[in-house]
Amino acid sequence: MPKANEQKRRVVSALGAVREKLGMVLGAAQAGRQIAEAELARLQLEQQVVRAGIDAAAGDENLAAALRHPVMAGVRDKLDAQRNAFYADAATVPARLRDLVAQAASGPASLPPSAWLGRPGLEPLTPPPLWRIGSSTMDNSGPFPVVVPLLDDSHLAITTAPRTRQAVESLIEGLLLRVLSSMELGSVRVHLWDVAQLTAVLPNLYPLSRTSAVTLYDPDQLGVLLDEVTGHIRRIHAQTMQAGHTSLRGLRDQLGQRIEPWRVVVLFGNGETWAAEPLRELKRIAGAALAAGISLITVDIPTVLAGSFENIRMLGEHRAATSMTGPNLVVDLDQPIPSAEVSAAASRLADALVEKQGGPRSFRDLLPAELGQENSARELRAPVGFFEGDPVEVVIGDASPHALIGGPSGSGKTNFLYALLGSLAARYPPDELALYLLDFKEGVSFAGLAPGRRDASWLPHARLIGVNVNTDREFGLALLRFLADELRRRSAAAKEHEVTDLAGLRAQDPGGHWPRIVAVIDEFQYLFAGRDGVTNTATALLEDIARRGRAQGIHLILASQDIAGIDAFWGKPAVFEQCTLRIAMPKARRVLAETNMAAVAAPKWHAVVNHDSGVAHGNQLAHVPDASSKDIFSSLQRELWERYAQEHQRPRLFDGAHSPLLEHSGAFTALTPGGTPRALLGQSIDVADTACEVELTGAPGRNLAVLGTAIAEALSIMDAAARSLARQYPRHEVEFLVACLVDRCAPAVGELADGLEADGHRVVRLSDVELGEHMAKLAEEPPEHARILLLYGVDGALPLLEQKSPGQLKSGLDHFRLVLKQGPGKGIHTIGWWRSTARLKDTLGFAGTDDIGAWAALDVQGSELSQFAAGQVVHWSPRPGRALFFDRSTHVSPEVMIPFDRPEHPS
Numbered sequence: 001m002p003k004a005n006e007q008k009r010r011v012v013s014a015l016g017a018v019r020e021k022l023g024m025v026l027g028a029a030q031a032g033r034q035i036a037e038a039e040l041a042r043l044q045l046e047q048q049v050v051r052a053g054i055d056a057a058a059g060d061e062n063l064a065a066a067l068r069h070p071v072m073a074g075v076r077d078k079l080d081a082q083r084n085a086f087y088a089d090a091a092t093v094p095a096r097l098r099d100l101v102a103q104a105a106s107g108p109a110s111l112p113p114s115a116w117l118g119r120p121g122l123e124p125l126t127p128p129p130l131w132r133i134g135s136s137t138m139d140n141s142g143p144f145p146v147v148v149p150l151l152d153d154s155h156l157a158i159t160t161a162p163r164t165r166q167a168v169e170s171l172i173e174g175l176l177l178r179v180l181s182s183m184e185l186g187s188v189r190v191h192l193w194d195v196a197q198l199t200a201v202l203p204n205l206y207p208l209s210r211t212s213a214v215t216l217y218d219p220d221q222l223g224v225l226l227d228e229v230t231g232h233i234r235r236i237h238a239q240t241m242q243a244g245h246t247s248l249r250g251l252r253d254q255l256g257q258r259i260e261p262w263r264v265v266v267l268f269g270n271g272e273t274w275a276a277e278p279l280r281e282l283k284r285i286a287g288a289a290l291a292a293g294i295s296l297i298t299v300d301i302p303t304v305l306a307g308s309f310e311n312i313r314m315l316g317e318h319r320a321a322t323s324m325t326g327p328n329l330v331v332d333l334d335q336p337i338p339s340a341e342v343s344a345a346a347s348r349l350a351d352a353l354v355e356k357q358g359g360p361r362s363f364r365d366l367l368p369a370e371l372g373q374e375n376s377a378r379e380l381r382a383p384v385g386f387f388e389g390d391p392v393e394v395v396i397g398d399a400s401p402h403a404l405i406g407g408p409s410g411s412g413k414t415n416f417l418y419a420l421l422g423s424l425a426a427r428y429p430p431d432e433l434a435l436y437l438l439d440f441k442e443g444v445s446f447a448g449l450a451p452g453r454r455d456a457s458w459l460p461h462a463r464l465i466g467v468n469v470n471t472d473r474e475f476g477l478a479l480l481r482f483l484a485d486e487l488r489r490r491s492a493a494a495k496e497h498e499v500t501d502l503a504g505l506r507a508q509d510p511g512g513h514w515p516r517i518v519a520v521i522d523e524f525q526y527l528f529a530g531r532d533g534v535t536n537t538a539t540a541l542l543e544d545i546a547r548r549g550r551a552q553g554i555h556l557i558l559a560s561q562d563i564a565g566i567d568a569f570w571g572k573p574a575v576f577e578q579c580t581l582r583i584a585m586p587k588a589r590r591v592l593a594e595t596n597m598a599a600v601a602a603p604k605w606h607a608v609v610n611h612d613s614g615v616a617h618g619n620q621l622a623h624v625p626d627a628s629s630k631d632i633f634s635s636l637q638r639e640l641w642e643r644y645a646q647e648h649q650r651p652r653l654f655d656g657a658h659s660p661l662l663e664h665s666g667a668f669t670a671l672t673p674g675g676t677p678r679a680l681l682g683q684s685i686d687v688a689d690t691a692c693e694v695e696l697t698g699a700p701g702r703n704l705a706v707l708g709t710a711i712a713e714a715l716s717i718m719d720a721a722a723r724s725l726a727r728q729y730p731r732h733e734v735e736f737l738v739a740c741l742v743d744r745c746a747p748a749v750g751e752l753a754d755g756l757e758a759d760g761h762r763v764v765r766l767s768d769v770e771l772g773e774h775m776a777k778l779a780e781e782p783p784e785h786a787r788i789l790l791l792y793g794v795d796g797a798l799p800l801l802e803q804k805s806p807g808q809l810k811s812g813l814d815h816f817r818l819v820l821k822q823g824p825g826k827g828i829h830t831i832g833w834w835r836s837t838a839r840l841k842d843t844l845g846f847a848g849t850d851d852i853g854a855w856a857a858l859d860v861q862g863s864e865l866s867q868f869a870a871g872q873v874v875h876w877s878p879r880p881g882r883a884l885f886f887d888r889s890t891h892v893s894p895e896v897m898i899p900f901d902r903p904e905h906p907s
């Protein structure tokens with residue numbers, strides 16, 4: 001069986017080879033394992049040695065023996081090498097820290113107090129990021145400074161240990177003094193509250209509490225403090241977000257200007273957790289405060305708060321652990337500055353601050369270095385006063401489109417308006433800002449802004465100035481109508497350019513003229529002074545403008561004596577609510593929110609400026625400089641006038657106390673012969689300078705009746721009609737038939753007739769007896785030329801006119817009626833004055849009311865006028881110097897008119 005043997009041998013050999021291979025593999029695995037086990041043992045030993053410390057390990061018998069074992073050779077050397085490298089590096093840390101701190105926390109932020117104590121800081125914009133509190137040591141490479149971040153960057157939470165309260169106070173005092181001596185005077189405000197201290201928190205800083213730099217709060221004023229801080233955060237947040245920033249620091253960096261101070265709020269607790277409500281508010285504050293430049297320093301408030309916090313845990317009177325240095329290093333706190341020195345330094349800082357803030361600032365301080373540099377596309381922004389030396393601004397824009405100003409008589413409202421208008425006009429050129437100014441008070445508050453007899457200059461931004469409009473509520477209405485029309489015009493333009501607001505419109509239509517419009521209405525409550533159509537229309541228009549004006553750059557500033565003004569808003573909450581900017585003069589009531597008492601406490605010549613609908617957190621107290629005494633505003637006005645008057649029209653002045661002269665009326669001077677004659681009757685109460693006029697066409701009814709017994713006004717209207725018509729006819733082409741049935745008026749009428757004659761017109765003077773006969777001629781004869789009948793007190797002729805001469809079928813009155821009916825078609829127009837509506841009715845007979853197409857009523861009650869106004873209800877309370885004018889061919893309803901001033905000429 002040689003073959004079988006051979007096979008077996010081969011199998012055995014193969015198995016042998018497999019065994020050999022297996023043995024080799026197993027051997028290698030064994031060796032590898034031994035190596036790994038040795039390495040593990042070395043590492044474990046390393047770990048033990050590191051845990052124990054290299055030097056301590058040398059003294060530990062077991063460890064020392066293990067290290068001597070030949071297998072462990074190298075462990076000791078490796079650890080020694082590592083330790084040396086680490087210490088070589090660590091030795092440079094203190095030096096590096098010292099350099100870093102010297103750079104980042106330069107000056108009073110880190111230098112010893114002797115270098116700066118009592119000296120006010122100078123840095124206006126960029127606070128040091130770190131502030132020194134003490135030092136620490138790692139080894140014998142020397143101590144290094146320990147610093148904490150604060151303003152803009154971090155809050156601080158301090159935890160005391162037994163008997164360390166004094167040390168904590170010193171720590172905070174030192175820190176605050178470093179801040180106050182680094183940052184520009186007045187740029188940091190400190191608020192101090194202590195749960196248990198009634199008298200003084202950080203008493204050494206007390207001297208500063210007479211300035212704005214330090215404010216103290218009683219234990220029970222925690223709510224007040226938290227509300228105040230919340231208010232600052234809200235206001236600053238709104239301001240920064242609007243400018244497209246997330247933090248005050250961002251906005252400040254962009255503007256290169258500080259708009260709000262930094263605030264440090266120090267809260268001393270007692271280790272107990274706060275009640276739920278204040279705690280919630282504190283948590284909210286902690287989360288949002290840093291972005292508003294507000295830092296908290298809490299002491300023994302055990303709750304973990306949001307926001308970036310650094311911790312200082314007191315270990316003893318001079319020692320602490322901090323989150324900056326970690327748990328293993330002990331910080332030696334800087335030597336406290338002796339109380340007397342802190343107190344003296346606080347006094348010196350307070351003195352310097354008071355001196356810097358100086359006495360009251362002047363109107364000039366409100367003005368910019370260079371006039372007219374601002375652009376109003378986004379908003380209007382101007383300082384109106386100062387608080388502790390810092391300017392307080394008013395912003396009129398998206399968030400605060402309209403303003404309500406209130407204060408009792410004499411509290412400085414008018415002065416405030418002057419300060420505001422001056423500050424705005426100095427910043428924005430007239431192409432950026434147009435002013436419409438209306439004062440319902442008796443007096444001349446805005447009159448100085450229009451050209452006057454003594455001063456020819458005017459405020460180039462003013463488009464309209466209305467003074468003494470207290471009885472002319474219609475003028476207020478005219479302004480509101482004008483603004484509503486402008487609103488529509490702007491909306492349409494915005495739509496056309498596919499934009500939604502003024503900024504968009506101006507961007508899309510750079511060539512257009514789209515200034516922001518500010519309409520000031522002083523004593524605006526007069527608009528609502530009656531239960532009548534004016535009030536209803538004014539309310540509707542105001543609501544419309546208040547709601548939609550924001551987007552189109554049309555802003556209202558409504559001023560009033562507080563209560564009266566607010567009461568006027570009853571039933572019109574829309575306007576009130578849109579006035580998010582509230583200005584309360586001292587003692588003003590109800591302008592601010594109900595619980596906001598700031599105005600009660602406001603000193604004289606101050607105003608509480610509030611952009612948050614009067615809620616307390618929006619309060620900004622401002623001293624308003626004198627802007628209204630002689631020469632103050634007018635010197636700015638002159639500068640602006642010299643600069644801009646060339647390219648801008650003078651404002652229209654409407655003075656309710658002075659009726660204009662016919663000769664000064666643009667409508668009168670523009671009249672020339674030719675065209676359809678128009679009789680001017682008086683001045684229209686409108687934003688534009690226009691006259692009330694009646695066109696004397698050939699259509700039926702083109703006659704005018706003046707109604708009432710008020711002689712001066714009646715004479716004025718008749719006079720203006722005659723003289724304006726006379727200007728439109730060439731010589732000899734018109735005949736004036738003049739009859740005066742009122743003896744007292746004879747001189748005036750005679751004078752008019754003489755004047756017409758002197759101008760080359762035909763004049764026929766008729767007595768009452770001749771009137772009837774003449775009417776018959778006019779009624780029956782064909783026309784030769786245009787005729788104007790000027791009949792004064794025509795009702796006085798009625799008895800005579802009614803008489804029929806024997807044998808005649810028609811009376812003078814019948815002929816007169818015919819003249820009224822058919823005259824206009826033949827160029828004969830009657831301008832007659834009836835002293836009562838009943839007499840007019842008698843004159844016209846049953847069917848004749850249509851023959852009087854236009855009338856001007858004086859002391860006649862509205863109810864009597866309906867019959868001549870197509871039966872509509874006529875609201876009219878007669879008042880001196882005014883007439884109600886209605887022309888059926890042009891009016892929907894009657895309008896109030898001012899008869900021209902007709903100076904009495906002594907005859």
Ligand SMILES: Nc1ncnc2c1ncn2[C@@H]1O[C@H](COP(=O)(O)OP(=O)(O)OP(=O)(O)O)[C@@H](O)[C@H]1O
Pocket residue numbers: 407408409410411412413414415416605606624625626627628629
């Ligand atoms: N900030 C101020 N500094 C100095 N004087 C001021 C100041 N504000 C107002 N005055 C003066 O006080 C007086 C009254 O001020 P103002 O006319 O502004 O008050 P008002 O509230 O408008 O009163 P009224 O409603 O009766 O017109 C004026 O003589 C004015 O010059």
